Amino acid sequence: MPANSDLTPVISQGWTGGLGNMLRGQLGRWFGTRTWWTQALIWILVINGLLMTILTQDSSVGIPEIATLFVLFAGMFPSIAVVIAAQDAIVGEKEKGTAAWVLSKPVSRTAFVLSKVIGYALGILVSLVLIPSVLAFLEMQLVGQGGLELGRFALAVGMLWLYQCFYLSLTLMLGTFFSARPAVIGIPLALAFGQQLIFGIVPSLVNILPWTIAIPFGNNEFSIISAIIIGRTPASMTPFYVACTALIVFIAAGLWRFEREEL
Amino acid sequence: MNGNPILETFHLNKTYEGTAALKDLNLVVQPNSIFGFLGPNGAGKTTTMKLLLGLIRPTSGEAQIFGEDIREESVEIRSRIGYLPQDPRFYEHMTARETLEYTLRFYFSRPQDLLEERVQETIDLVGLHEIADRPIKGLSSGERQRLGIAQAQVNYPDLLILDEPAASLDPLGRRDVLEVMNRLRKHATIFYSTHILDDVQHISDTVAILNKGELVAHGPIETLLAGSGGVVFSIDLKGQVSTAQARISGLPWVTSLQSEEKSGVTRWLVSVSEEAAAERDLLPAILSGGEVIVVDYGRKRYELEEVFMNIVEGDEHARQ
Numbered sequence: 001m002p003a004n005s006d007l008t009p010v011i012s013q014g015w016t017g018g019l020g021n022m023l024r025g026q027l028g029r030w031f032g033t034r035t036w037w038t039q040a041l042i043w044i045l046v047i048n049g050l051l052m053t054i055l056t057q058d059s060s061v062g063i064p065e066i067a068t069l070f071v072l073f074a075g076m077f078p079s080i081a082v083v084i085a086a087q088d089a090i091v092g093e094k095e096k097g098t099a100a101w102v103l104s105k106p107v108s109r110t111a112f113v114l115s116k117v118i119g120y121a122l123g124i125l126v127s128l129v130l131i132p133s134v135l136a137f138l139e140m141q142l143v144g145q146g147g148l149e150l151g152r153f154a155l156a157v158g159m160l161w162l163y164q165c166f167y168l169s170l171t172l173m174l175g176t177f178f179s180a181r182p183a184v185i186g187i188p189l190a191l192a193f194g195q196q197l198i199f200g201i202v203p204s205l206v207n208i209l210p211w212t213i214a215i216p217f218g219n220n221e222f223s224i225i226s227a228i229i230i231g232r233t234p235a236s237m238t239p240f241y242v243a244c245t246a247l248i249v250f251i252a253a254g255l256w257r258f259e260r261e262e263l
Numbered sequence: 264m265n266g267n268p269i270l271e272t273f274h275l276n277k278t279y280e281g282t283a284a285l286k287d288l289n290l291v292v293q294p295n296s297i298f299g300f301l302g303p304n305g306a307g308k309t310t311t312m313k314l315l316l317g318l319i320r321p322t323s324g325e326a327q328i329f330g331e332d333i334r335e336e337s338v339e340i341r342s343r344i345g346y347l348p349q350d351p352r353f354y355e356h357m358t359a360r361e362t363l364e365y366t367l368r369f370y371f372s373r374p375q376d377l378l379e380e381r382v383q384e385t386i387d388l389v390g391l392h393e394i395a396d397r398p399i400k401g402l403s404s405g406e407r408q409r410l411g412i413a414q415a416q417v418n419y420p421d422l423l424i425l426d427e428p429a430a431s432l433d434p435l436g437r438r439d440v441l442e443v444m445n446r447l448r449k450h451a452t453i454f455y456s457t458h459i460l461d462d463v464q465h466i467s468d469t470v471a472i473l474n475k476g477e478l479v480a481h482g483p484i485e486t487l488l489a490g491s492g493g494v495v496f497s498i499d500l501k502g503q504v505s506t507a508q509a510r511i512s513g514l515p516w517v518t519s520l521q522s523e524e525k526s527g528v529t530r531w532l533v534s535v536s537e538e539a540a541a542e543r544d545l546l547p548a549i550l551s552g553g554e555v556i557v558v559d560y561g562r563k564r565y566e567l568e569e570v571f572m573n574i575v576e577g578d579e580h581a582r583q
Contacts, residue, residue, distance in 0.1 A: 004382050007371035010342075018336035022369045025354070033356060097352035105369040106317045106342035163389050263318040 011107070018107030019115060023151035026119025030125075039081065045088040047132040049075045051139050064230045067142055068216060070136045071226040075161055075214020078128040079167045079192050082120075086168050089116045090175030090258070100263040112174065113258050117251055129227050133157045149231065156229045159240065163225070166243040166250075167192065171255035176261065183203050207236040210243040233244055264315050266294045267330060269422055269452045270315065277476075284310045286476045288324070295484050297448055298454040299467035299484070301571060306473040308378070309349055309455040312424050318344055328422065333420040343368060343449075345420035349427045351411030355400040359391050359410050362399060365416050370418040381417065387414040388443065390395055402568035412440060416447060423447065425455035429462060445455070464567040472574050479571075479578045493518070496533045496545060499559035504529045507555045511548060516540045532563060 010021070032038050036054040050073055054061060060202070086152040093099035103112060134154075140148050168186050199218070206217055212235070213224045224234040234240075269326035277285040285307040292298045298527070302308050313319045315326060322447035326333045353362045362558045371378060372393045386395045389409040394402060402410065408431045415423055427435045437459070443465055458462055463470060463484070468567055470487055472480040480487060502509070504522070508531070512520050516537035523530050535541035546560060 002377040002384075004371075006377055008373050010368070010370055010372050014338070017342075018369050021365065024368070029354075029356065058346055069344070087384070097348065097350065098354060100313075100318050101348060101352055103342060104317060104344070104346040105366065106338050107369060108338050260320075260581070263313070 012036070015108045015110035017111055018105060019111035022102070022107060022111050022115035023118055030119060036123060036127050039085075039123070040131045041126050041134045042081070043074075043078055044135060046077055048135045048139060051136060055139065055143055055230050059168035061143065062252060063143060063147055064142060064158050064222070066140055067229040068100070068138065068222055068226040069230070071160065071214050071223050072216075073158070074129070074132060074136070075163055075223070075225065077145050077191075078124075078231060079164055080189065081128060081162050082124055082167045083126075083185055083192070086116075086120050086171040087175065087181055089120065090254075091173060091179060091181055091184050092148065094175075094263065105261060109261070110255055111260050112253050113172070113251075116172055117169065117254075119159075120172070121165050124168060126227040128164060129157060129161045133160065148229070152228055156225045159213065159225050159228065162240075162244060162247065163210065166210055168253070169247045169250035173250040176254045176257040185246070189193045201222075207238050208242055210239050211247075212236070213243060214240050266290060267332045267466035268327075269294050269453060270326070270328050271313075271328040272315075273324055275311070275326055276322045277307075277314060277319065278322040283476050285314070286392070288473075288478055290478070291482065292454055292472055293450060295448060295450050297444060297453045297467045299463035299470045299576060300454060300473065301460070301463060301470060301550060301579070302456075302473075303575060305475075307476040308473055309426055310476075312346075312426050312456065314547050315424065316341065316344070319514070343421045345415035345418060347415040347423075347425040347428055349430065351407055351414075352412065353414075355406070356398065358396050358398055359406075359413075360395045361412060362384065363414055366414040367417050384553045385413045385417045388416075390439065393573075403435055407435060408432055409436065410443075411475070412443065415449050416443075416451075421451055423451050423453045423455070425453065426555075428455055428459055429457060430449060437462070460567045460571055469555055470567075472571060474575050474578045477578075479573050487570050488567065493540065494535050494536065494538045495560060495563040496531075496541060497559070497563040498533065498549065499530065500529045500549070500555045500557055501527065502555035504555055507552055509548055510552060511545070514544075514548060528558065563575045 018232055047070065054069060055066065055182065090099070091104075099112065103109065137148065137153055170188045170191070171184060176185055178184050181255070195209050198209065199206050199211070206212060211217060212220060216223045216226070220235045222234070222235065223230060223232070224240055227234040268291045270290065272288050272290045275285060275524055276283065283375040288311060300308050300311070310319070314321050315328060317333060318336070318453065329343060331340055333340060357365060363385055365377065367378055367381060379569060386392050389412055389415060391406065391409055394406055399407070399410070412425070412428060429440050432440060439481055441462055442457070445472050447453060467484050469482065470480070470484050471478060507518060511531075511533065517533055518536050519534045520533060521532040533541075533545065535545070546557065549555060549557060
């Protein structure tokens, strides 16, 4: 019968209290279950499947076109999955009472939120971004006969990940503010698909909102990420910087709000 | 009781949208005691527990656990607490064993073999060995409750906060829980709420009664059971009681005498103002006329349920 003195205590201090174990649990939910490979499989079929279909049907497609299509598919479609996957992360735990249970342990509220951010971000990186991107790289290498530069492609993959993390952080932040799922899922999806309407009303927002990070719009032939893959200078990097700033603001706002949550 | 209080609240208040859920709560819980926290539904018991754990914030007032402020040192305090919520919820994708290991890892990091040993021992303690490796989503409410008790004490906490620990359990499960609580009192202080007054009477040493957010009684259980209406003697008699009743009612230290007859036995409840005089002279005075036989005699001992009902109903009348 081991006494407490036989065990090595976890030193729980400040905002890091419980972060390691929370993160372990969160990663276990993604990588310890079938979630990681089912998500990877879905996005391989969608992203790489669509690319392969286009490549096999039209032999005249070059690297710029295929890079644009890859970024479009890998940017736009998985963002829906990110919102759907993350919408339950905080609201669900508040509703089911598991948040209250975990927070009765030596876990800080900051650690609770950060474990969601980091856990989901890593899951998304592997299943939704990295695996389809590696396969897409091989597909594009086949088309361009080795004309892609790995460094630029890796940078583009990192940017794609941050693009998805923008939607992740927005969804998680909304989960701290709302108790109802429709708002948590509706606002990010409206933002993801309503930006084109916004551009019609305020055209100058084209160079601010994150839409053009992955999707070409207006006079721009390439999105920011596809321009980077093929070695062109993006029309404007501002949307990317705005998305990165918003990502940090969303996480900070989520942490601030959850600190005040009554469970 | 000994040492500094484990838990102390100072004028603790909680208001939800203008409605007071807890009013000016002042509690003291001594080390190694089993503290029963009673009250009707909506009295504020769960609110108090959530405040102590930092799950909700007090509107005003303060509380200390282990001498530390619940707002400033919440994580540190929780590292020495085990908590069972009223309706325990866990991650459904985990098994009971995984849940206990996950819980234990908030407190201890290694060695792995001893952590596993602790988990197994806890599983055995609450009788979960047959379902330990089944996913939680398949467990009955009683099994979840047992798991709730297991996870609350897997870290051998200094303070256990249990919200309705015997709820959802059958009589055998209830007995087991009381046994576990009794066993743990050597190492821990137990602060628990319940509706089952019989359990409280059996294992608690201190009791607080809350009604509509206000503390209406607080003290050692013996004091509460002794009653608040002064010293009362209960006497069962046979024979011609009327003459004796007139004689006893006339004694200067007898403040009231209630008489009730049932199955040929008359029961008197004699309230007295002078305890020593009553102990010395009451029984001889009853027997002095020779018209009655005393079949039972003693100080009236209240049942907790009676005390509880008197206090809560008295409080309700006082409010009206």
